[in-house]
Amino acid sequence: MSNLDKNLDRLRSSVPSLEIITEGDTLAEKSHDWWVRGRLQRKAGQLTRCGAVVRPADTAEVSALLAWAQETATAVVPFGLGSGVCGAVQTTQDQVVIDMSRMNKLVSVNDKSLTATVQPGMCGRDYEDALAAKGMTMGHFPQSIDLSTVGGWCATRAAGQLSTRYGNIEDMLLGCEVVIPGGKVIRIPEKARAATGPDLKHLFMGSEGTLGVFTELVFRIHPAAQLAKGRAYSLPSVEAGCESFRKIMRAGWTPAVTRLYDAQEAGRTFTIASEGQPVILLRSEGPAALVEVEMQACHDIIVAEGGQDQGEDPVDSWMGHRNSIPDVEDLIGKGISLDTIEVAIGWDRLAELFSKVCEGGIQIDGMLGFSGHVSHCYTQGANIYFTFAGSVASPEEGITLYDRAWNHTMQVTHDLGGTIAHHHGIGRVRKQWLPKELGEAQDVLATLKRALDPKGIMNPGALIDVDD
């Protein structure tokens, strides 16, 4: 009998109601996330598999579980729907996955204060549908809305497609309940605003399951928009597109959708008159009067930068297909190594970062395409979401091409003063670059990790390694 089996017996007797799975397909399904490099590793024969999956039904069970994990020094890995793309979930036989899927209810909606209380394992689509039925929205629409949970959004600091109007997940989370190692339940209540010391919910946001388990979340919500309008434009260059968005943000407009595709991505995504040019998608939503004025003001700025009006169809078509997902497993099977990498930078270096990453990336041996789009804009700067794909003869070669593409993109982003992750997080794929990104602050994060998780039981291997 393994150590884990003995410890699981103890868990069974102390929490008899807890669902514990130790065999069957569930173990393989919940052992890893969506990470492409992990897929290539599995194709190359390197398997990841956890020792057990547990499914708590409520906060009390999560608390008992983390008390047991601390006592027995058993590593536990929170799991939403496994759509993370950075390898934050990559388990081993001695680890236990905490599958949050039974804690999946919309608890309450406060129509007057515009808040929603929800359990962390609720799928994003179910949550938005439940809000829509009440005439509300959270305004958070990641491409993976059908594949991810609200708890996963908070644990990774996610961003949705309408972020320029509604903000990112950190702008939406008002309060939360978290269970920390040892089983203590911490409640950070929702407030319209507070000046009560550091905002501790931010400690857990983006912690990727390494500091605690979210067991309840309170989000800001909005009445559904009165009107939405979209328009597309072709642009003479990526620089002209970046300038358009910079000026729109500087003027104080916040259209929900601000997307700029380089010519390569525009060519494979849209059928428009000006082929071979970058394309902007713009969509405003909110009170009808605001939408009309915002669309006209943005139109004037884009046209002044050389933009040509391409009508509403490309935006409608994108709205219809925006959550379609390529069959990555099939592409890997056909000898393609691929991924997406999102970074962010100030407006003064955005266009330079865009061209340096794409121009250098395409030089990598076997690379077939290296392209990008901007999809989240701020007054100070924007993200770039790069996509690369290369032809390889084996999974091992796929890993080599993959690592070169990532090394190149991370290096150029740091050299130009950008941030290495806009919304997918760190996981395992970016861990080696985090010390450079955080500088001295890396020690603060390590100290917090040691204080909250002295036995290192929470998702070891993800985000940060802490020396004993």
Ligand SMILES: Cc1cc2nc3c(=O)[nH]c(=O)nc-3n(C[C@H](O)[C@H](O)[C@H](O)COP(=O)(O)OP(=O)(O)OC[C@H]3O[C@@H](n4cnc5c(N)ncnc54)[C@H](O)[C@@H]3O)c2cc1C
């Ligand atoms: C096709 C595709 C498109 C995507 N598009 C977007 C996008 O538009 N925007 C975006 O931001 N991301 C996107 N992602 C990435 C992914 O969907 C997000 O990172 C998402 O937030 C992960 O949610 P999940 O529930 O699947 O979490 P998981 O992958 O299960 O877990 C992610 C991390 O969160 C931790 N975790 C999960 N639940 C909890 C909890 N209750 N408490 C503590 N820690 C927890 C896990 O331990 C892990 O470290 C995309 C992914 C795919 C595959």
